[in-house]
Amino acid sequence: MKRNRTALAVVRKTGRGVLVMLLVTLAIVVLMASAPGSVAEVILGQNATKANVAALNKELGVDKPVFEQYTQWLSHALRGDLGTSPLTHQSVTTAIAERLPVTLELTVLAVLMALVLAVVFAVACASWPGSPLDRALTAVSSVFLSVPAFIAGPVLIYFLSVRLGWFPVMGWTPIGAGFGENLRAAIMPSLSIALVEIAAFHRLLRTDLIGTLGEDFIGAARARGMSRAYVMFRHAFRPSSLSLVTMVGLSIGRLVGATAVAETLFSLPGLGQLLITSIGSRDVVMVQGMVAFTGIVCVAVNTLADIGYGVVDPRVRRVAAA
C-alpha cells in the first residue's frame, strides 16, 4: 500500500520531468530556427553564394520543417546519440564530456561556498536579530544580491589577482595537474557567481530561523536546559531549512546560466563557454544537445530537492507519497 503510493509518486515525478525535457528541447529548435542566419553561412563564410548556402543547408537537413527536424533529433537522442557538430565535426557527447568537469566543479564549489557562508551568516543574524551584527551582515548580503557576476568578477580579479596576487587572473588548471592549482583557478570564478546565491540563501534561512526560534518547541528545548548551540543546530536548523532545500535546487539551474558568464570572463573551457560560442555560430546540433543535457541535470536536481524535503521533515514523507 505504502510502497504503491511511493512508486506512483516516483512515476508521476518522472513523467513530469520527461514532459519538461520535451518542451525545453522543442522550444530550442523553434528558437534557433527563427533566429536569423544559419550554420551553413558560418561554415561557408561571407563570400558564399546563396545557392551554396542552400545546398549545404539541404545537406545538413536544416531546410526541413522544424517539427521534422525535431522528431529526427529526438529519435537519435533517445538512443544516446546527440549528433555531431557540422562546424567542428566533434560529437556532442564528447564535447560535453570534455567540458563538463570544469562547469561541474564551478557549480559545486559555488553552491558549497554559498551554503557555508550563508549558514554562518544566517545563524549569526538569527542568534541576535536586530543587533548591529545582524544589520551589518544583512547589508552586506544586500550588496551581494545586487552585484551581477560580470561586475563581481572583474572586481575580484582586480583586488585578489592584480593587487594581492593570490589567484591567477584567468585560465584553468585541470585537477589532474594538481589539486591546489586547480582550486586556485576555480575559486574566483565560483565566488563571483556564488555571491548572489549567498545573499539569497542567507536571507531565506535567516527569516526561517528567526521564525522557528519563536516556536514553542524551542522554548521547550531551552526549558530542558539545552545549550544555545544545541538548540540552534539540533532543534531550530532542520525545520528552518525546508525552503533552503528548494532554493538550492533552483539555484543550480540559475548557476548553469551564471557559469557561462564566469567561464567567458575567466576564459575557462567549460560548458557555458561552448554554449555561447555555439549559439553565435548557429550550431543547432551542439546547442540542442547541451540544452538537453543541462535540462536533464536541472530536472534531476529538483527531483532530488523534493526527495530532500522528506529527509528533512518527516511530516512531508506522507504528503509527498500521497
Next chain:
Amino acid sequence: MTEQSSSEQKDPRAVKPEPLLHVTHLRAYLSSRHGVVKAVDDVSFEVGHGEAMGLVGESGSGKSVMSRAIMGLMPRRSDRTGSVLFKGRELIGLPRKEMSEIWGPQISMVFQDPGRSLNPVVPVERQLTEGMRRHLGLGRSEARGRALQLLREVGVSDPERRLRNYPHEMSGGMCQRVMIAAALACEPDLLIADEPTTALDVTIQRQILDLLRRVQRERNMSMILISHNLPLVAGRTDRTAVMYAGRLAETGSTRQVFESPRHRYTAALLAATPTITHERHSPFRLIPGTLPNPVKPPAGCRFAARCDHFHGPCHELGPDMTPVAAGHHVACADPVPAPAAVGARGGEHDGR
C-alpha cells in the same frame, strides 16, 4: 506563603522553613506597539517543598508571563525586576549558562499546546533523552532505558514504539504525556505546568491533570499549575493563588479560596463558573466589563471598575496582601465577610 502566623507553629524555637520558591515584588514588563505592557506588576508569593499551587485567572491576567518570568524564559524585548529566590538562590540576573543548569534538573516546565511544544522533525527518543544525557551525564542506552521507564510512569502504552515516533504520529494527549515525561526526566524540584490541558480534549484534560497530581505527590515535587479552568485546579492543588490584571488578588489553601473566597473578584469568578447542578435556562452570573488596559493600569485595586462593592479606599489599595486567616491573604479594601469557621489548613476542595 506556607505558614505565616507564628501561632500555628508547634515548636516556638523552630525557624520558619525556607520555601522552595520565594517570589517578591516580581515585575515582568513586555514592550509592544502600544507601549509597555505591565503583564506582571509587583507580585509576591511562595511555594513550599512538595506543595502544589494552582495559579488561576482569566485569559490575559498575566499567568503565563509570570510562569516565564519565574523560569527566566522571557521574550527578547522584555524587562524583569524583583526577586525570584529558588532554594535561596537569586535567579534574576543569573547568566544564561547557569540558568541552563537549573532548567531541567531543578525547574522544568510543561507547556500549553503539546502539538507545538514538541519538535516536529525530531523523534520522541531524542527529545526525551537529550536532557538526561546533558544533565545526568547518561549514555545513550542508559538514557533510553530511563526514557522507557518514564513513559510507562506517565501511562504511555507501547513505549518502545513511541520512542521511534515523531510527534505528528501521536495524539495530543499522548504528546502531552511525552512532554510531562521529558519535564520529569531530570527529577526537577519544581514543575511549572502552564495551562497543560487547554489544547486537549475535555476527556483527556482530567487524565492529564490527575497524572500531574499523581507524579507530583509520588515524587514529593513542588508544582505550579496554571489554569483558567477553576474547577479543574480545585481538586488537584494544595494552595491556590488568584491573579487579576498582573497582580495577585488572593492566596490561600485551595479549600479556603474555593469555599470561602474573600476577594470580591474571586467570589465573582466562582459565581460565574458553570456547574453541573446549575439550574437549566437560568442566566449565568457574569462579571461585567473587561480587563483594564495593561499599559496604563488603574491606581489602586485593578478590579475596582468591575466590582459591585467598589468605594473610596479601593483607589488607594497597594499591591500588598493582608492576612484574613491563617495562610489566607487577600488584596481587597472591602473583602467578602468571613463565613463560619473554615479549616485553615490543607485539604483539597473536592473538584468536579
